[in-house]
Amino acid sequence: MGFEVPKEKFGGRIKEVAIGATKEYGGTRRAKLVAGGSNGLPFHLFEGESGPMPLVAMDVVDTMRMVPERLQETMGPSLADPAGWAKKCEAEWGADMCVLKLASANPEEEDRPAEELEALVSKVLQTTALPLAVYGCGFEEKDAKVMEKVSNVAKGERLFLGLAEEKAYKSLAAASMANGHGIVAFSNLDINLAKQMNILLLDFGMKPENILMDPLMAPLGMGLEYSYSNIERLRLGALSGDPVLQMPMICDCSCAWTVPEALEENPEHGDVKMRGIYWETITALSAAVAGAGIVVMRHPESVKMLRDTLKSLAGGE
Amino acid sequence: MPTAMEIYKLLPKTNCGECKFPTCLAFAMQLANQKVSLEACPSVSDEAKAQLEESGAPPIRSVTIGSGELAVKMGDETQLFRHDKTFYNPTVLGLIADDSAGLEAMRTRVDDAHSAAFERVGQILRVDSVALRHSSGSEEDYLEAVKAAAGKELPIVLMCEDAALAAKAADACADKKPLLYRATGANFDAMAELAKGRSLPLVVGGVAGLDELVELSERAKKAGLSDVLLEPPIDSSGKMLENMTVIRRAAIKSKFRPLGFPTIAVLGSSTADKMNASLGVMKYASAIMMEEMPRDFVYPLLALRQNIYTDPQVPIQVKPGLYPVGEPTESSPVMFTTNFSLTYFTVRADIEKSKVPAWLLVVDTEGQSVMTAFAAGKMTPESVAKAVDDFKVKEKSNRNEIIIPGMVSRMSGKLNELTDLKVTVGPRESSGLPKMMKSLA
Numbered sequence: 001m002g003f004e005v006p007k008e009k010f011g012g013r014i015k016e017v018a019i020g021a022t023k024e025y026g027g028t029r030r031a032k033l034v035a036g037g038s039n040g041l042p043f044h045l046f047e048g049e050s051g052p053m054p055l056v057a058m059d060v061v062d063t064m065r066m067v068p069e070r071l072q073e074t075m076g077p078s079l080a081d082p083a084g085w086a087k088k089c090e091a092e093w094g095a096d097m098c099v100l101k102l103a104s105a106n107p108e109e110e111d112r113p114a115e116e117l118e119a120l121v122s123k124v125l126q127t128t129a130l131p132l133a134v135y136g137c138g139f140e141e142k143d144a145k146v147m148e149k150v151s152n153v154a155k156g157e158r159l160f161l162g163l164a165e166e167k168a169y170k171s172l173a174a175a176s177m178a179n180g181h182g183i184v185a186f187s188n189l190d191i192n193l194a195k196q197m198n199i200l201l202l203d204f205g206m207k208p209e210n211i212l213m214d215p216l217m218a219p220l221g222m223g224l225e226y227s228y229s230n231i232e233r234l235r236l237g238a239l240s241g242d243p244v245l246q247m248p249m250i251c252d253c254s255c256a257w258t259v260p261e262a263l264e265e266n267p268e269h270g271d272v273k274m275r276g277i278y279w280e281t282i283t284a285l286s287a288a289v290a291g292a293g294i295v296v297m298r299h300p301e302s303v304k305m306l307r308d309t310l311k312s313l314a315g316g317e
Numbered sequence: 318m319p320t321a322m323e324i325y326k327l328l329p330k331t332n333c334g335e336c337k338f339p340t341c342l343a344f345a346m347q348l349a350n351q352k353v354s355l356e357a358c359p360s361v362s363d364e365a366k367a368q369l370e371e372s373g374a375p376p377i378r379s380v381t382i383g384s385g386e387l388a389v390k391m392g393d394e395t396q397l398f399r400h401d402k403t404f405y406n407p408t409v410l411g412l413i414a415d416d417s418a419g420l421e422a423m424r425t426r427v428d429d430a431h432s433a434a435f436e437r438v439g440q441i442l443r444v445d446s447v448a449l450r451h452s453s454g455s456e457e458d459y460l461e462a463v464k465a466a467a468g469k470e471l472p473i474v475l476m477c478e479d480a481a482l483a484a485k486a487a488d489a490c491a492d493k494k495p496l497l498y499r500a501t502g503a504n505f506d507a508m509a510e511l512a513k514g515r516s517l518p519l520v521v522g523g524v525a526g527l528d529e530l531v532e533l534s535e536r537a538k539k540a541g542l543s544d545v546l547l548e549p550p551i552d553s554s555g556k557m558l559e560n561m562t563v564i565r566r567a568a569i570k571s572k573f574r575p576l577g578f579p580t581i582a583v584l585g586s587s588t589a590d591k592m593n594a595s596l597g598v599m600k601y602a603s604a605i606m607m608e609e610m611p612r613d614f615v616y617p618l619l620a621l622r623q624n625i626y627t628d629p630q631v632p633i634q635v636k637p638g639l640y641p642v643g644e645p646t647e648s649s650p651v652m653f654t655t656n657f658s659l660t661y662f663t664v665r666a667d668i669e670k671s672k673v674p675a676w677l678l679v680v681d682t683e684g685q686s687v688m689t690a691f692a693a694g695k696m697t698p699e700s701v702a703k704a705v706d707d708f709k710v711k712e713k714s715n716r717n718e719i720i721i722p723g724m725v726s727r728m729s730g731k732l733n734e735l736t737d738l739k740v741t742v743g744p745r746e747s748s749g750l751p752k753m754m755k756s757l758a
């Protein structure tokens with residue numbers, strides 16, 4: 001007979017990146033989370049270190065403009081208040097961390113002033129002790145103003161600020177470095193762009209242990225296949241030893257809630273509430289199986305479903 | 318395919334020239350490149366022939382179940398990662414009808430499986446098979462249900478470990494080429510004989526580990542079976558991922574023949590089972606049978622399967638052209654979009670929702686979405702203007718107007734200049750089209 005299990009050994013390793021600072025490290029977060037830290041393919045426990053489980057982050061959006069009505073119904077009224085929403089993520093929904101999206105800064109929409117957003121971040125920091133990432137609205141000038149204030153008001157908390165883009169990263173990197181925060185480096189479904197983005201940040205003076213990569217997660221049915229393969233390639237690139245690709249990946253799977261098929265009433269496609277939850281969970285599961293270190297999700301039931309599966313993947317029941 | 322050297326070793330090495338090549342080595346090189354066939358050498362021994370055929374066989378055997386248009390093929394994969402080339406044969410999904418629920422319930426199940434078919438971005442996605450399982454029900458009911466399924470189109474999996482009953486069941490649906498499930502350590506010889514006698518594919522499984530699975534696979538080979546499916550243990554998601562991965566790697570990287578077959582996983586009805594089905598679609602399960610497939614789950618599962626099994630080099634596309642939506646006339650509105658299927662079908666569905674007939678001009682963007690094509694310079698005012706000309710938009714419509722996707726409002730001026738058409742910027746998301754079109758009409 002003589003069947004020998006074919007095993008792969010990789011020379012590289014995904015770096016460990018700490019998120020959030022506890023009292024001991026000068027912050028007020030309840031935990032210092034670690035993402036990354038493995039020398040093998042995801043959940044391939046038979047041949048590599050398991051590393052920590054992928055973290056499950058939940059997002060909080062500061063304007064209902066970006067939250068589909070259906071979710072507002074199924075997730076309850078607390079969504080209108082970002083601090084209350086974040087508190088739910090912590091106390092009831094079991095998130096490891098929160099991603100606060102300051103979409104209302106958008107100068108073409110609400111255009112909320114930087115001072116108000118600073119106050120909002122400070123309030124969220126007081127209401128929850130979850131480690132936090134804070135994303136701007138994607139308009140460089142406005143984000144520069146907002147993020148400078150956010151960085152200051154959260155001094156010591158080791159936030160992760162996002163999203164750094166190829167053409168707009170300097171002010172964000174500066175805000176992040178000023179107070180010992182981390183940064184999320186965005187790239188668009190392309191391994192070379194992901195690498196390029198990290199190189200830009202390193203050249204700017206950021207430390208590798210302060211960088212997370214967001215390689216753009218496209219949702220199920222809307223380009224998931226591109227993301228799935230891109231994440232796999234990034235993970236393989238990192239494991240085969242490219243130090244510039246060894247930052248853990250954060251994959252935003254809440255994008256599932258932009259897909260019409262996940263949201264629209266259609267009896268042919270079954271119960272819309274459950275369909276949406278599966279839509280998000282499957283999106284997140286593919287990110288995790290491909291190699292994400294952190295998945296960002298929105299619906300509490302999707303989070304629960306994914307967590308159970310991750311446990312089972314990591315050798316549990 | 319074996320290398321030229323491997324082939325050369327097996328040739329007569331007489332350089333007789335009968336094959337029209339000066340030397341055996343030259344012939345071996347052509348053979349390795351699949352430029353010639355082994356037949357051209359009259360002196361090769363039967364033994365060498367058999368050996369070459371075996372080493373030239375694909376790393377994972379292709380196995381087909383069912384007959385007619387809905388027959389499905391499994392296996393024949395060559396990659397561990399889809400980005401290296403593509404995954405070819407989508408995971409076959411099957412709904413289990415168990416006889417413990419009685420004949421009527423089984424019949425309903427068979428119907429449910431047949432009706433679970435959906436059109437998505439121009440392709441039909443369906444549950445591909447129905448699995449009839451004998452557990453605690455009566456044999457009569459079981460055979461009746463098999464007959465009911467035999468009268469329908471979907472391929473059949475006979476889940477029955479009692480070889481005598483399985484034989485009757487197989488005869489009741491003989492022309493459907495059913496898959497037999499399964500030969501275990503306990504019933505191996507009887508099941509193998511049944512499969513061999515009727516030339517049917519057979520699952521080997523019910524094992525505690527891969528070593529045992531390898532043993533069963535080798536026994537199947539000795540019994541003269543070549544159409545085999547492997548059922549590895551899947552006690553947890555982690556075990557499932559591990560075993561499916563090890564089998565795929567052993568087959569492709571180590572060319573380990575006993576594991577060079579398609580795989581199958583039989584799942585229950587819990588949430589964990591649903592997640593394992595999703596995992597199986599990503600990680601190498603060739604077939605998945607499930608006890609429950611509610612539509613709110615099976616639809617996203619089918620979308621996942623469609624995504625994972627799309628060729629990474631070729632997005633799913635539609636043909637560029639001017640398409641009527643509804644029954645448009647000369648005065649109906651004209652709008653354009655890309656030839657990426659996802660975009661086209663999304664936009665088309667939204668136009669249909671408006672109930673206003675329209676002309677939809679599909680511009681060739683090499684299968685890219687609006688923003689991707691725009692960012693990559695594959696959809697420019699020039700290429701849109703060319704499509705307006707090529708597809709004779711002005712002959713079909715006299716409105717002298719074109720509605721463009723909101724995301725590319727920036728091309729308005731130039732497009733107007735090039736076409737003389739009035740350019741109206743539509744909504745960013747096509748879901749806003751019904752509202753806009755009602756105001757047009």
Ligand code: B12
Nearest residue numbers: 190218223652654660685686687688689692693722743747
């Ligand atoms: C999957 C994807 C890819 C895939 C390609 C998929 C494909 N076949 O097109 C790949 C990985 C190849 C890719 C590559 C790139 N991409 Co890309 N990609 C995406 C992604 C994730 C999804 C696109 C998609 O499928 N959308 C779904 C379809 C249905 O949307 P759509 O075509 O736009 O159609 C909608 C609307 O436009 C509108 N609509 C369409 N037609 C019409 C018609 C009318 C009349 C109206 C009114 C409305 C309307 O309704 C539709 C439904 O809402 C988006 C990000 C995102 N989440 O959207 C980025 C995105 C489109 N990509 C982007 C970029 C920059 C690129 C690259 C240039 C980057 C790179 N890596 O080099 C390359 C270019 C490719 C090349 N060099 O050849 C950017 C575009 C940025 C910009 N503002 O210009 C985006 C927005 C990502 C981002 N946030 O940065 N991409």
Ligand code: SF4
Nearest residue numbers: 332333334336341358
């Ligand atoms: S016919 Fe056969 S033996 Fe003769 S040269 Fe060709 S390969 Fe060699």
